[in-house]
Amino acid sequence: MSTAGKVIKCKAAVVWEPKKPFSVVEIEVAPPKAHEVRIKILASGICRSDDHVLSGAIKANFPIILGHEAAGVVESVGEGVTSVKPGDKVIPLFLPQCGECSSCRHPRGNTCKKSERGEPTGLMDDGTSRFTYEGKPIHNLAGTSTFSEYTVVHEDSVAKIDASAPAEKVCLIGCGFSTGYGAAINSAKVRPGSTCAVFGLGGVGLSVIMGCKAAGASRIIGVDINKDKFPKAKELGATECINPLDYKKPINEVLFDLTDGGGVEYSFEVIGRTDTMVAALASCHMNYGKCIAVGVPPSASEMSFSPALIFTGRTLKGSLFGGWKSKASVPRLVSDFMQKKFTLDPLITHTLPLEKINEGFDLLQAGKSIRTILIF
Template identity: 55%
Template sequence: MSTIGEVIKCKAAVAWEPNKPVVIEEIEVAPPQENEVRIKIVATSVCHSDLYHLFEYMHPEGFPTVLGHEAAGIVESVGPGVTEFQPGDKVIPVFLGQCRECRFCKSPKTNQCELAWTRVSDVILASVESRFTCKGKKVLQFMGTSTFSEYTVVHQSAVTKIDPAAPLEKVCILGCGLCTGYGAAVNVAKVEPGSTCAVFGLGAVGLAAVMGCKDAGATRIIAVDINSEKAEKAKVFGATEFVNPKDHNKPINQVLVEMTNGGVDYSLECVGKVEVMRSALESCIKAWGISVIVGWTDVYNVTVKPLSLLCGRTWKGCMFGGFKSKDGVAQMVKAYLEKKLMVDEFITHNMTLDQINDAIGLMKDCKCIRTVITLSPQ
């Protein structure tokens, strides 16, 4: 029985308020409007940005919401004006859109998009409009995607069509973390062959950054984390050394400077803590070091001494790994299918939507890299 043009009732994990468990509810998902795509989510994964909104940022106007923004699914129906997609297409929704028409999309200097800025509010971290309701109340769509739901509606500028051969329960994690970390090394830092790198934080984003440094030809890749259990996993992705800041009685930036005869060529901060951002910057060699902020936070300010930059260091920000989202995700899926990119190795747990709070707990307690939630068979 066709659902096209009809309201769909389905299960979703609703975050009614901050710092509380999400609740499995029946929600109503309206048909897609102009330039929108309704997607049946096959698989989604839990990213730290979901936890950030729920437990750290906790903006009161950002609730109720359906979290989730790393996912893959199948197009169920399309709204007026959509020509790029049709029912049955395998797709990945992305939190950072690419309209391909604005001055930012046409510029090789950035992966930002003017249309994306107008569609997702950076105050509530949700779409300015929502196709979700639950118990008669409007429910926000987190980052314009909301993938902890069996169905979601996304603007066509934030959906990328992928190879139909791609296993959705694997490539779903390319919707955020892997592209963010990998691209930070390859696209933003532009790591050079023979260089020395330091990656701070070994979650999925950090491990992807390690992999990016390796693929870019770095000779020495120092993985930094306060959890020594992550050392062996970092080596799987290309780390040559591991340093735990807790094992030293001096600041970690001093440790790295001493280890590398003045500092690393490139450092990537993949934690989202301002004190780590400063440490990553100061671990770079003064004359030409490049440090990239990859971790997401908007809670605290970061402060550095001007001399940390005056001698020649470069400090850069990075969103979604510098990938123009629709193009970049499709390219990464292709690389995975050609066995040029590790993806499976990031997935440590598989669960169902009913277990979403357990999956959130694993991420909160740093007991996983990526947990994939299966919502429906392909």
């Protein structure tokens, strides 16, 4: 029996307030309105950004359904939707691409005007929610909310992908892999033969390493205080790994020592801490070094550093979703994966059902997982 045009009852992991565990409950998902798409989620990765919302470090409106790194199948579409149809395999996009705003039209822009900037509302364009629990609305995360068996997104926030692509793997292209890989390929434009340093060896940091290797970097130094992450980093392309806790001097001085006093050409901060952003910047060559800020910082954080760090030519650059234009690039990245131009398997350490989502976040917080994939 078709569910198009009808309210769907399904399971979702709801967070009622910050710093509280998820509750897997039955919610109601309304049909898509004009230019909206309702998706049956097949798999969703647990990302550190979700954890930042859970902890209260990133502002959001509660109650909320988190999740933004997923793959699924279109269940139904609202009036006016032309880019996807029921039955299409898709990836929801936390960073939309309307194709009309100044960022979308610019060859290097990818921060669409429809993306949530400033104070997030957690609501659709018309100011309402498609999720309810016992008659009360539940907020969404970045217009995606993939920790639910069904979700509703705007047409600008969904990309049609290869129907044969495995959802439990390509869901990572919805955030973690693309964010890291693109930071090296697009945002930094890593030069062949160069030296790179990657601060933070989680799923995104490892994807940065993969991007640096693909770009031809000759030396890739992984930096993390968890030595258990070093073997995987070396497997994916790091030439060496260092733990800041093993040294008495600041890590930027250590990296200068390791590079004969020159500093690295490219550094990547993939943690979201302002102190490590400054350290990553200070680790760069003082003239042509480029530091890419990839990690999402807490909402209330501020950063300060001496102008001398950039006066002689260093560059500090932010990178959101790896600089990819989402709707245009995600299908191509999935095709590249299907053609074995890169692998995603090493990034996936655990798979769990939605009911065990709290266990997945425990693994993340304990540093025991790279990516846990929730299977629906």
